[in-house]
Amino acid sequence: MAASETISTASRSEARERAAEYLIKRHRFRLRETLPWLVAIAVYFVFPERMTFGSQVLVMVMFALSLDLILGYAGIVTLGHAAFFGIGAYTVGLAAARLGWSEPISGLFAAAIAAGLVGFITGWFLLRYRGLTLLMLTLATAILLQETGNLRSDISGGYDGLPGLTFKPLFGVFDYDLYGHTYYLYVLAVLVVVFFFVRRIVYSPFGQALTGVRENVRRMHAIGSPVHGRLVTVYTIAAAIAGVAGALFTQTNAYVTLTVFDFDNSAKVMVMLILGGTGRLYGAFVGATVYMVLEDYFSKLSPTFWQFGIGLVLVLAVLFTPRGVLGLFESIGKFFPERKKP
Amino acid sequence: MSAALQVEGLNRAFGALPVTRDVNLTLERGARHALIGPNGAGKTTLVNLITGALKPNSGRVVLNGEDITNVSQAERARRGLARTFQINQLFRGLTVLENIGMCISERDGYANNLWRAVGTKRAILDEALDHLDSLRLVDDALKLVRELPYGRQRLVEIAIALAQKPRVLLLDEPAAGVPSSESHLILDVVAALDPDIAVLIIEHDMDVVFRFAKEITVLVQGAVFTHGTPDAIMNNEQVKAVYLGQEGHRGGRHG
């Protein structure tokens, strides 16, 4: 009796250590995670003449990252995410054009709060639904916002946009230069901060609960999880981040029109995310970058060709690589076993 | 001292089809109560009504003296009502450890935390391992649920329900779909449940029922046909007539 007890205790603490190690290992910062950031910094030095474009790519990465929270982690499919991007963009735009408020950093906070607020209210009502109903409700919400802007195009500038936006220098020192150098680093810095928060959320118990909702919502209800509250929370956070992306968009372009609310925008960011791989944190990086670079190249060649190409890629992706580029890498990676046996 | 669970006059119809008809049921603390009946009798529907997955047309559900008829499913779970599903409802893409850990996090409110990383709270890890240990699942702790054989997955299903530290536990055919070579695992677990928990078990296998239950309710076409002690039920001619295959009480397992 005594002998078997000691054996089981020994293997028990061993089991506990192994389990703890497994869980902790997953959220520890891995070396290969520095790769996208190194690339982003390298671009600054290698392509100094493409800084404006670079900023746009980073903005889209942030936008796609915000969508990943709701689509990739919580499993909610919407067609109106551009609404929050637009709210952020217009918060900054209107503040600058109509209120004369052009300090960049405070603009970001205002955009986050405005977009987050709208996200909270719409999410609270809409996230009770799923499927086609939710798709249409979110789509209609985005269009309603767009139409409201159109109604008062005297304020919003309509589809022609808000004219002549200027922004104060960052921290009163760094000014927007013609080639957008400073702004690239500014957007990159904001992306680092945002990403840090998103990463923490994804690896937290809350993030785990989101995965639970995505994997088996029935089970979540049965174990007492307040599913609706969780979804509204993540939707609000994602909306705020999308708002920040929109704000940066306006700031780096010094221009904004109602087309930011277009369904096109919502569809584009979804395609980017799917291509990169949902629920993978870095899928947004890969997808947005690849999409923007390809679009930049091909649509200059021939917009029709680009449209056909992206359509074809989508069809092929769904048929053959449903988990995106990163999913593909993972599958390839399985050929090189580097895991220790648990 | 109020009963752990009380169901009073529960009624539910789907359109013109009544599926639950004026059902009364009481579970005392520490109850070992079996719910039996032919296929289509509405046993799972009744469990769904009790847990709140389905809303009744009329009637009451009382948990530990509190009327929970209008309380949400999740809130009932938080108040100590746990269930297993007839077909496993697990987080198949996650490890066994995470399945249990998530349940404990929800129970303790830790799942509201957006900042700390999963796995850093040792208390949860320890408790999860304790649960796994009592069900002999520790060796499978780091395996993905979908990689486990069905019988062991069924154990995880029960482990999740137990991790909620429930006061009332509803088991919907816990051994269903489990190959007979493995079913003893399930049955041992069921037999070893904490005597304080009130347990309602839906089961087809009469062996299990008579071994485990102290009280039996027979459900036929949504209504309580009869209820009583195992002896009384076993000798009830009408029950034998109504319940197909009552003669072959060994091994006859319905889907």
Added chain:
Amino acid sequence: MPQFAIIAVSILFDGLAYAMFLFITSVGLSVTMGLMGFVNLAHGAFAMAGGYVVVSLTRTLGIGFVPSLVIAAVIVGAVSVVFERGLYRRLYKSTDLEQVLLTIGLAFMAIATATYLYGPIPKSVPLPDWLQGDVNLGFRNFPSYRAFLIVLGFALIAVLWYAFERTNIGAKIRAAVDNRRMAESVGINVDRLFTLTFAVGSGLAALGGGLAIQLFGLSPSFAVLYLVLFLIVVAVGGLGSLKGTLVAALVIGVFDTGGKYLLSDAGGFFVYAVTVAVLLVKPAGFYGRE
């Protein structure tokens, strides 16, 4: 006649014509989504294709407008079967998202092809004499084309209603929409039924696309622009319901026309406001199943 009554009648007339267009084009989408749960965002592309086929037939081959409509419907209906069998069939068990992405991809490819073949400038179509000009209904003149659209719409509604409610096939479709597994267990070949409804639905969409040319002009972006409206009609009406599609088409058609009449540019508002209002209260649409 009092001013407001004139406006009201105009709105109703134009709204009705618009509603007929919406109904004809969307009914196929509603039934196929209700039957198979398949989210087909390429439906607008089928409508667009029908329109361009009509353009080619009338302009290049000199075939009359009405015969072209029929031919286009048949051609697109037949081609859609190839898509259904070859491609869509693989995704019936896939997630909503995958179906959305695949069909959006197809729509993009279709739009690009149309742009390549026909160019981005909106096309028009030559109409026979009897469809041009006005028809006099006593107190006012109305455009003959719109009157034609309304009459055609009613005719199709009658035909479809008869097919749905009074024929064997219609009964099978209704049963399968109601409860697919039960229908299959009774021996109904749901797969074949679906191919049939999909073909008819796509054919009707093509017809709608052809009819739309005179109303809105036809350009490649038609496929996506009007898709939103079709989806709204389907969602608001309820999946798989003929009656629902009709009611929704009427509501949307009249509200959109009225809104644009009374508030010109900003009138587009109303359609989306109505959509949100209806879906919040009846998430499955007017006649949808939960």
